Amino acid sequence: MLVDVALPLPLFRSFTYSVPDEQRHRARVGMRAVVPFRSTTALGVIVGEGAPREGIKYKAVRELPDTEPVVSANILALCRWLAEYYLVPLGVALRTALPAALTGAAEPTPSQKTRRVANVARSLDSLMQRDEIFARVPRQRALFELIESLGGRAAVEHLTERMKFSPTVLDGLVKKGLVTIEDEVVSRDPFARRATGKPQRHTPSSAQQHAIDALRAGNAGDVFLLHGVTGSGKTLVYIELLRTIVEQRGQTAIVLVPEIALTPQTVDRFRAVFGDKIAVLHSALSDGERYDAWLALRRGEKRIAVGARSAIFAPLSNLGAIIVDEEHEGSYKQGESPRYHAREIAIVRAKAENAIVVLGSATPSLESWVNATTGKFHLLTLPERVGGGRLPKIEVVDLREQQKLPQGGGAIDPFRWVISEPLERALSDRLRKGEQSILLLNRRGYASFVQCGSCGDVATCPNCSISLTYHRTPERLVCHYCQYSEPPRDTCKRCGGTFMRQRGLGTQQVERVLAERFASARIARMDVDTTTGKWAHAEILDRVGRGEVDVLLGTQMIAKGLDFPNVTLVGVVDADVGINLPDFRASERSFQLLSQVAGRAGRGPKGGEVIIQTRVPSHHAVRCAVAHDYASFVREELDGRVKPPYPPNLRLANVVFSGTNEDATAQLGLRAATWLNKLVKRSGVDIGVIGPAPCPVERIKARWRWHLLIKTEHPGELTRLGRYFLEKFAVPKEAGLRITLDRDPVALL
Ligand code: ADP
Ligand code: ZN
Numbered sequence: 001m002l003v004d005v006a007l008p009l010p011l012f013r014s015f016t017y018s019v020p021d022e023q024r025h026r027a028r029v030g031m032r033a034v035v036p037f038r039s040t041t042a043l044g045v046i047v048g049e050g051a052p053r054e055g056i057k058y059k060a061v062r063e064l065p066d067t068e069p070v071v072s073a074n075i076l077a078l079c080r081w082l083a084e085y086y087l088v089p090l091g092v093a094l095r096t097a098l099p100a101a102l103t104g105a106a107e108p109t110p111s112q113k114t115r116r117v118a119n120v121a122r123s124l125d126s127l128m129q130r131d132e133i134f135a136r137v138p139r140q141r142a143l144f145e146l147i148e149s150l151g152g153r154a155a156v157e158h159l160t161e162r163m164k165f166s167p168t169v170l171d172g173l174v175k176k177g178l179v180t181i182e183d184e185v186v187s188r189d190p191f192a193r194r195a196t197g198k199p200q201r202h203t204p205s206s207a208q209q210h211a212i213d214a215l216r217a218g219n220a221g222d223v224f225l226l227h228g229v230t231g232s233g234k235t236l237v238y239i240e241l242l243r244t245i246v247e248q249r250g251q252t253a254i255v256l257v258p259e260i261a262l263t264p265q266t267v268d269r270f271r272a273v274f275g276d277k278i279a280v281l282h283s284a285l286s287d288g289e290r291y292d293a294w295l296a297l298r299r300g301e302k303r304i305a306v307g308a309r310s311a312i313f314a315p316l317s318n319l320g321a322i323i324v325d326e327e328h329e330g331s332y333k334q335g336e337s338p339r340y341h342a343r344e345i346a347i348v349r350a351k352a353e354n355a356i357v358v359l360g361s362a363t364p365s366l367e368s369w370v371n372a373t374t375g376k377f378h379l380l381t382l383p384e385r386v387g388g389g390r391l392p393k394i395e396v397v398d399l400r401e402q403q404k405l406p407q408g409g410g411a412i413d414p415f416r417w418v419i420s421e422p423l424e425r426a427l428s429d430r431l432r433k434g435e436q437s438i439l440l441l442n443r444r445g446y447a448s449f450v451q452c453g454s455c456g457d458v459a460t461c462p463n464c465s466i467s468l469t470y471h472r473t474p475e476r477l478v479c480h481y482c483q484y485s486e487p488p489r490d491t492c493k494r495c496g497g498t499f500m501r502q503r504g505l506g507t508q509q510v511e512r513v514l515a516e517r518f519a520s521a522r523i524a525r526m527d528v529d530t531t532t533g534k535w536a537h538a539e540i541l542d543r544v545g546r547g548e549v550d551v552l553l554g555t556q557m558i559a560k561g562l563d564f565p566n567v568t569l570v571g572v573v574d575a576d577v578g579i580n581l582p583d584f585r586a587s588e589r590s591f592q593l594l595s596q597v598a599g600r601a602g603r604g605p606k607g608g609e610v611i612i613q614t615r616v617p618s619h620h621a622v623r624c625a626v627a628h629d630y631a632s633f634v635r636e637e638l639d640g641r642v643k644p645p646y647p648p649n650l651r652l653a654n655v656v657f658s659g660t661n662e663d664a665t666a667q668l669g670l671r672a673a674t675w676l677n678k679l680v681k682r683s684g685v686d687i688g689v690i691g692p693a694p695c696p697v698e699r700i701k702a703r704w705r706w707h708l709l710i711k712t713e714h715p716g717e718l719t720r721l722g723r724y725f726l727e728k729f730a731v732p733k734e735a736g737l738r739i740t741l742d743r744d745p746v747a748l749l
Contacts, residue, residue, distance in 0.1 A: 002050025030069025220354035228382030230599020251320030281307030445469035448504030454497035526554035565604025669706035
C-alpha cells in the first residue's frame, strides 16, 4: 500500500511512501505520518493514496502517531484551496491549520507558574521629594516612574528583560522601601477565570431585528455584510444569530475577532451568554491548552470557537455560521507564509460546509463593500446607534493655525505642540466632571526620530532603512523593525554638531506632558511597550472599566471594540500619522482608524465629543471621518484607485525579492520582471507586471528588498502565472536571495 504525504517544505509536491503490511489497516487520509526525508525524518499529513510507478522502490513510513485522522475531509479540502490560491505547498497550509502541539512546532510549556511582581510601596507626591531621594541615582528614578506609569505594578521580568533595567537598580528601590517584590501565581488560562457577569438582555431595535431575521433566513453559503455604525449593537445581532444556530439548530459556529487581548469586552459578552459551550482561543494559551481546546471542539464538547485569524481552522463539524467581526482589520491577513486572509478562508469554508458568513464592521473594507453593492454579498445596515444614542460630534483642530508663532515674538508653550487649546479645555472639563477620555496617537516611543540641528542628519538603524525612535524609559534609540537599539547620541555622527533635536511625537512624550499639566489625573498608557505581558491589555482595560483611569492614552490598540459609557471625550493627537505612507491603503487605514476611535466616544447617556488634531483637514480620510460619511469616503477612495488601478478594481500580488547584497537583489528583481514579461507576452493573457523597484522600506534586518507587482482582473490567470513562476524561476544560491509572493497584500511596505 502507498500513501501520498504532504510535508511542510517549500516544495510544490507531495511524496509517496509505502506503508508496512502490519500498519496498513491503520493508515488513513488526514492522519499524520513520520517519514524518512533526505538524511532525517519529517512529520507530514497523509493526503491521499499513492499511485505506484513502475520500477520505483518507495521508502516506508516510519510511524503513524494517530489513531484517527487529525485533519478532516473538510479541513483538507480547505487547505487544498488555500495552498492553490495563496501559492504555497499543501504541507505548509496543513501545518497552519493544525495546533502547534500536533505539528512538532510546539515549544516546551514553561513549568513556571509564578511570576515576580514589583509594587510601588510608597508614593512620592512632591517633585522636591523626588529630586532629593533620587539625587544621585537617575536610573532608580526612571525605574520608579516607569512602575508608576504601569499602574504601580509591573512584572519584574518586563522591567529587566524588556525595559533593560539592571536588577541592582530594582534592589536599590527595594532597599529604600519604595518598592516591594512579591510572587504572584500565574493562572493557567486567564480568560477562563475572568468573571463575565450576567448576560445583557436588550430588546433588539427594529434595525437589529431586521438584520437578525435576515441572517436566520440565510441560505447555505450566503455572505452578509453587516454595516453598522459604531455603537449600533452589532454584538447583539451576532449573539441572537448564534442562539438560533447553536441552541435551536444544534449546529456549531466560529467567531473571529481581530485580537482577543484587545477585545475582552466583546468576548466576555459571548461568554456570558454561551458559557462553557465556547472555546476562547487566545494567545496566552500554552500549546497544551490550545490543543485541549482544539480537542474539545473536535469532539463537539465546545460548539463555538472564538479566536483570532487561525480560529478559522477550528475542527468543528456541522458548521452553521462564521462571524468575522471588524472584517476590515489588517490583522486577519497573515504576515508570513502562508499569507492567507481569514475573511477569504471564511467565505470558502462556509460555502463548502453550507454555513453562512457574517462580516461586521462600521468601516467595511473596500473589497467587501464592492461585493455588497454588486450583489455578491447581502448588505445589512444598522444606520444608527442603539438606545437613542447619537454619533459624537467631531471637531477638527488645524495644527497649522494652533502652532503659528505668537505675534510680537516669543516662543510657543511646548505643551501646545502636543495638545491644542480646544483639546486642553475639553480634557480639563472631563477631569473636573469625573468623566473619562481616550487619546489616540498611533506612534509609540518618545520621539519618532532624532535629527542634527546643524546638518539635518537623522539617526537610522544600521540594519534597516528606517529612523531610530527615541525612547525615554529605558533611554535608548530603538528600531521598530528589528529591535536594534543603541544609547542616545549627544553629537551628530556625521558633522559632530551638538544640537540634537527630537522630532515627531510619540506616546511616551504625550504621557509626560499630560502628567506635567494635569498632575492629579490618572493616566494609563497602552502601547506595545506597556503591554508585554500577555494579559496586560485586559488589565489596563479593566482598570478603565472600573473607573480607575481618567485618561487612556495609546496607539491603535485603543481604537477597537471598547465600550465604556463614561468615556465622553476622544482626542486624536495627530491624525496625520500614517496618512501619507507610500501604500495604496494608507488613506483607507487612516479613515478606519479615525472612525473607529471616534466611535469610542459618547456610548452612554452623557453623550460625547471628538477632537481631531491635524495638519491636513481637507484630506478625504479626515474630512469623511469627521462627517461620519462612509459612503463618500468609499466613492472618493475608489476613484483614486482607478489610475493607476489598485484593488478592489483589480487583483494584485506583491512579489518581494530580498538578499544580503544590494546589487544581487536588484538583479534578481530585474531578471524576474523580464522573465515574467516574456511569459505574459507569449501566453497573451491580460496581466500587468509593474516594476521592479526598491520597496518603500528598502532594507529590513540587513536584507535589501526589491519588489514588483502583478496586476490582473483574472484571478485564475494570476494563480497559474504565480505558480509557474515560483516553480520554474531559478533563484541563484547566493547572498541569501529569497522570493516571497504575497497575494491580495494588505500593505506594500
Ligand atoms: P458595536 O459593536 O456595533 O459598536 P456594541 O455591540 O458594542 O456596538 O453595542 C453597543 C452598546 O449598546 C453595548 O453596551 C450594548 O450592550 C448596547 N446595546 C446593544 N443592543 C441594544 C439595544 N437593543 N438596546 C439597548 N442597548 C443595546
Ligand atoms: Zn532595524
